[in-house]
Amino acid sequence: MMKTQNPLITFLLILSLSFISSTAVADEYEIEHIQGDIYRFIDDRHRSVFLVTNEGIVLTDPLNPKAATWLKAEIKRLFNVPIKYVIYSHNHSDHIYGAKVFDDPDTVFIAHELAAQDIKITKADTVIPNVTFKDDMLISLGGHTIELRYHGPNDGRGSISMLFQPEKLLFIVDWIVIGRMPWQKLWSYDIQGMINSTQQVLDLDFDTFVGGHADIGNKFDVQRYLNYLQDLYDAVINGIHEGKSLDEIKKSVQLENYSDLKQFDQWLPLNIEGVHERLMEESGMGWRPDIK
Known part of the structure; x- marks a missing residue:
């Protein structure tokens, strides 16, 4: 069982991390404490999260080689426990190409089966996951659980949600963004799929939302994001x-x-253009006889 950490040690660690964050090399990277044993890693526009336990660390998206190299050294210096799991959110290179930095016989790499399939077929320059799942998967480590779920198509291949318990923290990359507009022309997005997937995750038991980009939020923020997608799509x-x-x-x-x-x-004009392209081409509205 995981031991309860001394409050003073926790406080000093957070202060240490705050100092480290402000003095990172060229201010490129930042580690910040979110809640409990969960931390967020920031590299410019990109974010990932990791869970620290006395049994090891669960790391999500390793981003890129340069960022991953810095993160690995900081994790070693601050926590000095092994990386037990690396979980890919989906198949896109900007989120998973740092995986080779963490490649080790004792580290398990996990992804949805469609993400793993795409990584292998396209010969992506990253670690091929050695554990995959179809619908859902549960990881337990150091008194914590991480619930992995596939919600259908939304962005890229095999994009999943990750729910950390008992923290009630939900981590999702790309297809939910808090405090910022969806990315430009919504390249690679299945927009109706994003709406469907976001409706599903709102039924999950979470209080805190962390995305692979932009801000930290809560369930209300996720609902507002869904409202935007629906209003945009309908318009x-x-x-x-x-x-x-x-x-x-x-x-x-x-x-x-x-x-x-x-x-x-x-x-907004780019979002409209992206939705229009998907509707006219992928949904076939461009050649429907009832469309003028």
Whole structure:
């Protein structure tokens, strides 16, 4: 069983991490304590999380080789316990190409079967996961559990949610973003799939949300993100049915209720364009006889 950490030691560790974060090499990287035994690693726009226990560490997305090298050295210096598991959120290279830094016979690499399949078939320059799952998987270590779930298509191949208990912390990469607009033209996104998947995770028991990009939030923030996706999707669908061109839809869709989100002015037109492309091409609205 995991021993309860001395509050003074915890406080001193957090202070130490805060100092380290502010003096990182060229201010490129940052480790911050979130809650309990969970920490967030920040590399510019990218984020991952890791769980520290007396039995070892569960690390999520290792990002890129340079960032992973720094993180490995800091984990060794601060905690000096082995990396037991590395979990991939999905198949995209910007989140998993640092895995070779942590490649070790005693470290288990885990991903959804579709992510692992894509990594292998496309000959991605990273560690091929040696454990995969189809629907869900439970990892237990040091008095904690991590619930891995596949929610269907949303972004990339084999993108999953990771729910850390007892912290009630949910980690998801790319297809839910808090405090910021979805990425530009929503490249690689299955937008209806994102809506479906986000509806599913709102039924999970979590209080804190951490994404692979942008801000930390809560269940209310995730619901608001879903509302934005649905409002955006509906507005573009309605515009198409009204016979409007893409330029006309861009001018008419305002969605001012979400104007506080970062990159709103710059990316709303791009979000509209991305949704329009998916609807006209992937959903086939461009050649439907009921569309003008």
